[in-house]
Amino acid sequence: TSSEREALILEASLIKQYQPPYNALLKDDRSYPYLAVTLSETFPRLLLVRRPRKRTGALLFGPYTGAREARHLQQMVVDTFRLRRCVRLPKTACLYYHLKVCSAPCIGAIDAAQYGKDVAAAVRVLQGHGEEIRPALEAEMRSSAERQEFERAAHLRDALAGLDALSERQHVVGPGRGRVDVLALAYPRDPSTLRVAIGRLRVEDGEVRGTDPHLLSISATDPPDPTEVWRQFLGQFYGSGWELPARIYLAGAVSEGLAPILDELFESRGIPVQSRPTGRYAALGRLAERLARATVDQVTSGPAPREVLLALMSLLQLPTIPQRIEGIDISILQGTDAVGSLVVFDHGVPRRSEYRRYRIRSVRGTDDFASVAEVVGRRFRRQLAEEQPLPDLLLIDGGAGQLAAAEAALTALGLADRVPAIGLAKREEEVYLPDRTQPLRPSPNLPAMLLLRAVRDEAHRFAVTYHRTRRRIRLRGEMDRALLDRPDGPS
CATH class of the missing domain: 3.30.420.10 (Ribonuclease H-like superfamily/Ribonuclease H)
Known part of the structure; x- marks a missing residue:
């Protein structure tokens, strides 16, 4: 299996099936809990169930290894998207509506179409796509704070924090x-x-x-x-x-x-x-x-075989074998919290102790090219000052524009002839070279291309992780300042 959770669930399933005589645990008829979206209802609910086969017409997520985890997730999703809890629709609004955690379809406060959009968003979260709706929740949190709806803003802040626990996708199952x-x-x-x-x-x-x-x-x-x-x-x-x-x-x-x-x-x-x-x-x-x-x-990993490095050298027409490769990527969202990352691969093996993170200082707004130029300039100015070894290849996550920005920064430092640079675009896995007007389009599954993609993907992962950290710190600071600015102070 691909995770500890799936291994535990599979183990329990096999024990219940084969009943091994020397394993006394997990032989009961209890099963792990699931979350069920009752799609057969006009206004669906999100329920916690233990016997999924009896839930016809429901979309199931799970199983979960703990009921507490499942209940916490259920409550967070229901509150965030204001889904109904009642078994039957009453004729009057319940307490949850007045607490602003239910959209109250019972009194016609929301129609079936709009409620269906909320259910669809909840399903996306349960499927592990919470990052896609994060910008909308962040915008609503800010607007709630500006309207001095601090309780709602605080609730959305907690919901955003809860999305981090949903990074692992849950698997839909059925009969x-x-x-x-x-x-x-x-x-x-x-x-x-x-x-x-x-x-x-x-x-x-x-x-x-x-x-x-x-x-x-x-x-x-x-x-x-x-x-x-x-x-x-x-x-x-x-x-x-x-x-x-x-x-x-x-x-x-x-x-x-x-x-x-x-x-x-x-x-x-x-x-x-x-x-x-x-x-x-x-x-x-x-x-x-x-x-x-x-x-x-x-599979046991180790240094890239020499023939792979030689194939990469031939593919890119490099002057030397690319034993040391450095990769750079930029991460930015809506012009805020721009950061850069640098990763180092030595003979195809990542050297995490040499990774570096950069907060973009000279760029305002969204300017990917200028951000690349800043990171390249800061990186190699320090390498020259400290007489550190230069890479055999510099890989930029991006296309022709990002590569041109990196080349300009290297030229300003007098390194354009000493540090070969390329750009690797994600969409078509195209390789951009400084002296070519058209990109190379080799097979993405060539071992040499796998090495380049590994460097690019690691730089992207490292940049995104740092960006999320910076954004989380900023949002929490904004929320705390908004609470302090309340006339009556923080509650």
Whole structure:
């Protein structure tokens, strides 16, 4: 499994199924709690349930390893989105409406369409997409403080803090019959891992009953062919015809070259195969992807093989082998809390003790290019002053504009000829070089590209983490100042 929580839940499920004689724990008929959104109702509620199969017409999230955690999450979501709590709609508003934690559909204070939008936002939070609605909650908190609605502002502040606990996505589950296999393929992020992983979930009666990760070797110089990887795995695992499932789901797209293989192995035997699963199996597809990702990431990592560094040197036409790579990224939201990050990779291995964080000082508003120039200038001025080693390659998270800003900063320091720089754009994984008008578009799964993507993604993660820290500190300070400015002082 991909987390401690999922491992505990799977263990409990297997113990209840097989009843091992020497394991006295977890044999009772109790199950972990779920949260259920009653979509069959005109004004849905969010309930805590322990027997999900009895909840028809409900969208389920979980399971959760503790009832206290589930109840806290339920209360936070219900209060934040003002969902109703009553079993039957009364004719008059209840106390929760007067406390401003219920939108009171019972008295027509909100129509079904607007209430449905609140339910949809609550579902997004339960699915782990809380960051998408964070800006709206922050804006409402500020406006509440400006209107001197301090209780509402404080409630939203606490709700924003609670969103941090929702970073891990919860998996939608549902009833089902028979055995289903859910498969996903993951490529390595670590360039020293010349293998790919396939994660397999065994689902019986709508519940995950087992996981089975597999590793397959790939070439160090050629991009892995997904069709060949799937052909090799499916033939080895299902070719004998033993224990075939009733249905197979493949997370992600399937190439045309794989269709004859699927027809021979499964369609001829009456076993349907579906790619890009939807509905409740979409979440299981994501879980299989996480299993595959965790499997390939857990393979022992070490220095990038020399052939990978040589391939990167050839790809970028570098003067030396890129043993030391530094990556820079900028994180900013709505012109505030702009920060920069710098990460260091030595022979493909991150050197976290050499990471650096930067608060943008000279830029006002949103100017990604000027922010890149500031971070590059500050970084290399210090390296020159302290006579530190220069990197063999500088990677900028961005496209041509960000790269041009970095090149200008290096030129001002007289380092443009000593520090090769490139830009790596996220959308198409395009590589921008200073002396080329058009970007390179190599296969994103080349081991050399995997190394560049690992540096870029680590710089992005480090920048976003620092940005969130700075933003949280600022928002808490604004809230505290607003409370102190109240005529009667803080309560």
